[in-house]
Amino acid sequence: MDRQLSQENSGMGSALGVSPEWNGASGFSSSPSKESLTVTYLQAADLSQELESDALHTLAIIDYGCRSAFSAIGKSLTLEVHLPPLTQPPFVEVWKSSAPVLCDRVQDIRLAFTDEFVFGCFEAVEHSGKELDELSRVAYERIFEYCTRSGFSHLLRMWNYFPAMNAEQDGLERYKRFCIGRHQAFAASYQKFASILPAASAVGTQGGPFQVLFLAGKQPGQPLENPRQISAYEYPAIYGPKSPSFARATLHRTARGGQLFVAGTASIVGHATQHQGDPAKQTIETLTNIDAILNRGRHEGSELWDINCSEGLLKVFVRNQEEFGVVREVLEGHELGKGHIQYVLGEMCRKELLVEIEGIWNLASLPHEEIHN
């Protein structure tokens, strides 16, 4: 089973020496990214065969099963995230590019990059005595520093994974400490950072290191917010001393379309958690939120593309294993349930939240000639 979400390879050339830049809603001021990214879910057993079967270059492989099966793969970033899959056989997530890939390591960040994109992961084992706000601040500072120096200046998508998300550390919940450190780093590096925040997910793992995964590029993405929800970066202080620094989605446009990265989305309307204790209703509310973001994306780019809601690549984080069946039943009865879906066990940032869903949608764009006329 090859679950693939792929963006058409572009045959478009770029103007030599001109840095491509998106010029508002009217189009690219110069040549847009010609590289294409592809994300797929694969059965772990099919991995080696699959990696040889096409002309694409592997950027990153993410294993959610804690099995470290890929010691043989050297030319891409391989990551283990401790979020146990809820279905069998276990899957891996594969990020590919049409362009050649190189790997590197800078301090605690492992990296794989192409001409236009970098996929990286800051990873650190937590030590007792060091609080999570400190570690998350350092992680974000290092990532910002790397992105600035390398020229991959624009964060497009981030994932934050660490254990015991809802446990207290010195009198404050670990997720809230994480938000403090992330906020400090953003505030120190960027003025008015709301306009550059990437879509993100934050999910509690079953153990393992503190990890911040990121996708960054040489061209900016466009942050989108959800009209049904208050922006997370404007949440009131009842949810923590510093608000969560992320956008509801990032729209990333390239020559032949691009991608819409939808952040981890939960049963929150305004800023309030909805349907406490009811996983089915929380799933419906979450899907309504995702629909609202997809509509924002359509509205933003109607002159260039359509977004087919049944063609997403979705990851569903479920807090309690015994509620997985209910969540899946609701999703399978919804239009969004026609996409490629993987379910994993993970903790959400608020104890009352039972499910969180993230997704990637390709933007089907007009043909080459129409963009240029």
Ligand code: 3EB
């Ligand atoms: C929410 O909407 C749900 O702190 O990076 C979702 C995605 C959530 C990302 C983060 C938190 C984060 O507030 C939780």
